[in-house]
Amino acid sequence: MSGDRPESRAIRRLLTDQIEEIWGKGRTGLVDANYAVSIADHMPVPGQPSGREALKDVVDQFRAGIEDMAMDLHATLVAGDFGVDVWTLSGTHSGDLIGVPATGNRLSISGIDMVRVEQGRISDLWHVEEMAQLMDQMGAGTLDIGKPKGLPAELAAHAGPGPDAGPGGDAIVPGEARFTPRERRNLAIARRHIEELWAGGKVELAHEIYHPQVVDHNMAPGQKPGIEGILDVLRWLREAVPDLAMRIECYVIDGDMVCDRWTMSGTHTGALLMGVAPSGKRFSINGMDVIRIDEDGLVTDVWHAEEFARLLAQLSG
Missing domain, CATH: 3.10.450.50 (Nuclear Transport Factor 2; Chain: A,)
Incomplete structure (x- = not known):
C-alpha cells in the first residue's frame, strides 16, 4: 500500500x-x-x-x-x-x-x-x-462567495478531459505506478461510481456499485437510508438540471478508500433545486467524494462535500 x-x-x-x-x-x-x-x-x-x-x-x-x-x-x-x-x-x-x-x-x-x-x-x-x-x-442567508478558482498553472494541462475523453479522461491519478492490484481495481470501481453513475446518470448501475446497506455519512435533510436514498438525490439533481455535466479532476486511492475531486456545472431549468424555483441560471461548483470499497468490490461508505452555498448564491444572484 x-x-x-x-x-x-x-x-x-x-x-x-x-x-x-x-x-x-x-x-x-x-x-x-x-x-x-x-x-x-x-x-x-x-x-x-x-x-x-x-x-x-x-x-x-x-x-x-x-x-x-x-x-x-x-x-x-x-x-x-x-x-x-x-x-x-x-x-x-x-x-x-x-x-x-x-x-x-x-x-x-x-x-x-x-x-x-x-x-x-x-x-x-x-x-x-x-x-x-x-x-x-447560524440562521443566516447565503454568502457572496464568488466564482470557483481554477487549478494552478503547473496542473492546468490536466484540468479536464480532452476531446472524447469523457468526464474523467484526463483526471490526475497520483502514485498510480505504485498501486497494488486491489487499488487498481478500486480505481476502476471509483470511475464507474462518479463518471458513469453520477456524471453519466446511469442509475441502473447503483445496485451493482453500492452495498445493499451502503451508508451515506452526509445525508441530505429527509434523505432515506441506503441505495434508494442516494438514487433519490441523483434523480432530483438531474430533474432540476437536465444539462448537468461533471468534470472529474483527480482521484486519490489509498487501499480500500478513494477520493475524487470534481467540478459540476449546468443550467437550472427543471425542478426545484434546494428550495429554489427554476431560475434558468448557469452555475458551476466544486465538490469531493470519499468512498470505501469492500473485498467484494462494493461501495460500503460514502462521504461527500459540495459547494452548495456557492450554488445557492449563483441561483439567487
Whole structure:
C-alpha cells in the first residue's frame, strides 16, 4: 500500500496536523512549518487573501467564533504526493463568525480537504465544507462567495478531459505506478461510481456499485437510508438540471478508500433545486467524494462535500 512508505507517512502527519493540531487546537505556529511560503489555497473562504498568514487568520476567526470548537478526523488517504482528509467540525456559535454575530446555536459541519506536498510542505490546498449548512445553522442567508478558482498553472494541462475523453479522461491519478492490484481495481470501481453513475446518470448501475446497506455519512435533510436514498438525490439533481455535466479532476486511492475531486456545472431549468424555483441560471461548483470499497468490490461508505452555498448564491444572484 502506498501509505506505508516514509514519504506517505510524512504526508499523513501533515494531514493530521492540519485537522487535529492547527484547526483542533489552534496551533497556528505549525502553519509556517507545514505549508510552503507560496501555498496556493484554490478554494479560500469568502474574502480570504492568499498566503500562510491568511490561513492562520481563518483558523483564528473560526476558533474565536466557536470557542468550544472540536475537530473529528475520520480518515486520511495518501497517494503519490497528494493527500486527503475527511473531518467534522462541531461547537457552539459563541462569537462573530463570517460576519454573523453569536447566536448560541450548536454547529456541526463536515468537509474534505485535498493537499499536494512538495519538499515536505503543503504547496496546494483544495477544500470543500458544508458552508450552506453552516449558514443555515447560524440562521443566516447565503454568502457572496464568488466564482470557483481554477487549478494552478503547473496542473492546468490536466484540468479536464480532452476531446472524447469523457468526464474523467484526463483526471490526475497520483502514485498510480505504485498501486497494488486491489487499488487498481478500486480505481476502476471509483470511475464507474462518479463518471458513469453520477456524471453519466446511469442509475441502473447503483445496485451493482453500492452495498445493499451502503451508508451515506452526509445525508441530505429527509434523505432515506441506503441505495434508494442516494438514487433519490441523483434523480432530483438531474430533474432540476437536465444539462448537468461533471468534470472529474483527480482521484486519490489509498487501499480500500478513494477520493475524487470534481467540478459540476449546468443550467437550472427543471425542478426545484434546494428550495429554489427554476431560475434558468448557469452555475458551476466544486465538490469531493470519499468512498470505501469492500473485498467484494462494493461501495460500503460514502462521504461527500459540495459547494452548495456557492450554488445557492449563483441561483439567487
